[in-house]
Amino acid sequence: MEQLRLQNLKKSINGDLIINIEDIVINEPGIYGIIGPNGAGKTTLLKCICGLLRPDEGEIYIEETPLSPDTRSRILKNIGSVFAQSEFLLNRSASEVLEEHYYYYALTPPQSWDNLLSKVHLQISYKMKLGAMSLGMRQKFLLAVALSHHPKILILDEPFNGLDVDTVESITKTLINFARTNIVIVTSHVFEDLGNMVSSIAVMNKGYIGGFQKPYQINGKFSDGIRKIYNDQIKNLDEPF
């Protein structure tokens, strides 16, 4: 079954064409990386997949169901997401965020949140506000929240921005484990972050996206392979048609 299909997708914001995708299909579990420069349309694409933005043209199918206002709430139950901007949550405590999440996803809250947080190697006080957490702690926490309802598709927008090496490693382990049976779509513009984890990589630029391809090593490094893929694809995407 097709897990995700983007078909003839177009989205303009303020008259600028931000996304122009012909056809992308994801069937297999794995980590799908999307790399591209700032303003390439990566975040806009992820927001379209989550139903936050409505495409001007085209369709998004998730498990072969077209994403629409009628199907959106059902589809969102199978999607977990962490977007780069989490400022809205800064005044809320960890337990408030988790309780609300569990309530709206119709989950029974556990006796303790420890099990959930241990999946992302995080130990915090539940009363701690997100604003008081370090960037790495907050990213881990939001990842734990996104994983808590066992989504089939996990969407992560620049999850490694500003994180130290240990935190990146910790999050990477969690993602690799999760992606054995599920789909993870992750954006970044740092090749090294994605080097050791992605099963497929695509380049996005000016709204266009190249096809997903398996990363390979150059000089023993996947990050160099990804750099090569990036350099090869970005030229074609500058003037795609």
Added chain:
Amino acid sequence: MNYFNHEFNAMKKKMQSIILYAFFTECVFLFFFAVVGKFDESDSGSLLTRFSGIVSLSGTVTMCVVSVYGAICASKLIVNNYIGFGKNETFLLPINRSSLFYTRLIALSVIITSEEFLGVLIANIVFMTSNMFLKLVVGSLLDYWIACIQTLTIIVSMSLAIVLLSVFIGLQRSSKVATVISSVVFVVLVSNITAILSITTANLMIICAISLLLITGFIGRVFGKRIEKTDAE
């Protein structure tokens, strides 16, 4: 409406002080106007020697306080969820957007209405009981409670309409500050009319207040439908 209890409890935790604001404002101004009326022997003071005048004026002041405070709470609890990145978080919830929006508005309305009603009612009971001993105002008990019920209906309806209209303006302008400023502007615009009409033609004012509330409800419905089709940030 499945989420009403959750939204109601979450909002109630952060809006419990409305009842205190309503009680203390009403109490202070009931006694203030009664004392002023007792000592003011000029013609203008006649308004303050009647129950209807005192109850209407203090009710109007309470309405102003509750409206502005309610709008401040609503800007944090509702408007904040539908602007900027808050909109993203709200729209990611796996539930119908408009039904969540309506539920939040209804929860807010129930809290404001019940807390203002109770606060003002308790203040009036305190005032009336004290008046039996202090004799600040002379009149029949029946007149007092008729004026009280009329004023309660007016100020609760008007406060709710002002808060909700301010929320809609805040949503339209994508601004929490606009919500609060709108409530202040509305309060300035309607407080004099409310005070005067509540004393002279209370029944007409009740009809106006309930009509305004119905119009507000209609605007809320339009906003709810629009939210279904709105893009996040």
